[in-house]
Amino acid sequence: MNLASALVSSARTHPDRAALRLEDAVVSYRTLDQGSAHMAGLLHHRGVKPGDRVAIMLPNVPEFAVAYFGVLRAGGIVVPMNPLLKSREVAYYLGDSGARLLFAWHAFADEARAGARQAEAEVVVVSPGTFDSLLTTAPSVEDLADRHEDDTAVILYTSGTTGQPKGAELTHANLTRNRDIVASELLQLTADDVIFGGLPLFHAFGQTCTLNAAVASGACLTLLPRFDAGKALGILGEHGVTVFAGVPTVFGRLVREPDQDASPVSRLRLSLTGGAVMPVQVLHDFQAAFDCVVLEGYGLSETSPVASFNTLQAGPKPGSVGTPIRGVEMRVVAGDREVPLGESGEVAIRGHNVMKRYWQRPEETAAAIRDGWLYTGDIGRVDQDGYFWIIGRTKDVIIRGGYNVYPREVEDVLYEHPEVADAAVIGLPSSDLGEEIGAAVVLKPGARTTAEELREYVKHQVAAYKYPRKVWITDTLPKGPTGKILKRQIVPPPELDRR
Structure with missing residues (x-):
């Protein structure tokens, strides 16, 4: 089994059909398949063997798909990385995964190179034109590497509550089955569909529900590297998009876009x-x-990602995340005991979508997966019709515009500042993003740094979506009897709301 086999099948069935579109540039299935074959040849030439990790740090451009399927074709393991990562984050991802080779977009090459130097990895800078030239010099590997269904295909890093991201190992079977259910059952895709490709392809949602689902059905994925409501509306109209996928924030932005009727x-x-x-x-x-039904789903990186979904057949319930997809079980528990209908508890998931393990983290794997059930840390309930509702979370996590930000990771950066004594990162309400990141900081005696300087300090250390837009300096932070900071008692100063 090889996740890339769907590309080969679609290239044979629909060779001249558009697979990818970026503005006016169109990539056919034949071209995408040939590009991935040359990518596999390039990897073989550089000594990549089945099971080796290869990192991809590319935005939503056709080169992402070429590299992604090329790595899979060669039998490697894809390590997708956010292009906005800073050098310290790049070094961690490469060092932790053991990836010795990184394909990085030219606009982010400086951070990629700096991080790769720390991890002693090699960087291949990717830009339009030069990447095509590089691939044409490599031999074409037509055959797919033979991989077992339980072999790891992708390592998706999910930020950890302990401050260090951990890699969820998703197998070829995990991703293939999740993709097939999304494409054929949930979205009922055909080769005539055009899917909006604004979700980041380095994320599980974008990979499974747009890229892999499109390729499996022979549909076209129309790409947008950076979300802009006006550009998105233009793509929806001009490219004839039939299926739109996005996080809740982008739906709100499209509704509020003043040029909504332009295209x-x-x-x-x-x-x-x-x-x-x-x-x-x-x-x-x-x-x-838009006279278009919206279907909500639920999942995690650890579940490939879709676990539950509202379907047209069963009838969606607005506000719920639907019912478990075929082959997946979900329950709401307190400890290891299932709670009665209507009561809240932690959501647990079991099925073909649950990851193999966390990469090189046996203790964290054992804590997360018990008796085959993945304990998500999300708080939910299930109603009498079997629909699940997510109402909170046990994890210390901020969801900013659909991205998970774990406060510990940002706090660690703040504590590295020589003038910071104490720091607490919390989520602040945001009408646009759902939550914004705030940081309350206590300075060491005699310190002279300002909130603005601290914000800029963190900004240059972490990806753009992680740094706190709102920072304030306070004399003390509320603490419990053991000295633990009580984040729920932190109240930001009123003047922050006026910025």
Whole structure:
């Protein structure tokens, strides 16, 4: 079994059909398949063997798909990385995964090179044109590496509550089965569909529900490297998008876009969302504005990612995350005991979508997966019809615009500043992003740094979506009897709301 086999099949069935589109540039399935074959040849030439990890630090451009399927074709393990990562983060991902080779987009090459130097890895800088030239010099590997269904295909890093991201090992079977259910059952995709490709492809949601689902069905994925509501609306109309996928934040932005009628959206038949709870009013507003049903789902990187979904067949319930997909079980528990219907508890998941393990973290794997059940850390309930509702979380995590940000990781950077004595990172309400990141900081005696300087300090150490936009300096932080900072008692100063 090889996750890349769907590309070979679609290239044979629909060789001249558009696989990818970026603005006016179109990549056919034949071209994508040939590119991935040359990519596999390039990897063989550089000594990559089946099971070796290869990192990809690319935005939503056709080169991502070429590299992704090329690594899989060669039998390697893809390590997708956010292009916005800073050098310290790049070094960690490469060092932890053991990836010795990184393909990085030219616009982010400086951070990629600096991080790779620390991890003693090699960087291949990717840019339009030069990447094609590089691939044409490599032999073409037509055959797919023979991989067992339980072999790891992708390592997706998910930020850890202990401050260090951990890699979820997703197998060829995990991703293939999740992709097939999404494509054929949940979205009912055909080769005539055009899917909006604004979700980051380095993320599980974008990989499974847009890239892999599109390739499996012979559909076209139209790419947007950086989300902009005006550009997104133009793509929906001009490219004839039929399926829109996004996190709740982008739905709100599209509804509020003043040029909503500039490019009439006529072919849109279905939208799907996940990554955070969708406000019911935003859902209704989007459906009214675009005459298109919105279906909510739920999942994690550890579940490939889809675990539950609202379906057209069963009838969606706005505000819920639907029912478990085929072959997956979900329950709500207190400890190891299932709670009665309607009561809240931790959501646990079991099925073909649950990851193999956390990369090189046996203790954290054992804590997360018990008796085959993945304990998610999310708080939910299930109603009498079997629909699940996510109402909170046990994890210390901030969800900013659909991205998970773990406070510990940001706090560690703040504590590295020589003038910081104490720091606490918390989520602040945001009408646009759901949550914004705030940081309360206590300085050491005699320190002279300012909130603005601290914000800039962190900004240059972590990816752009992680740094605290709102920083304030305080004399003390509330603490419990053991000295633990009590984040729920932290109240930001009123003047922050006026910035």
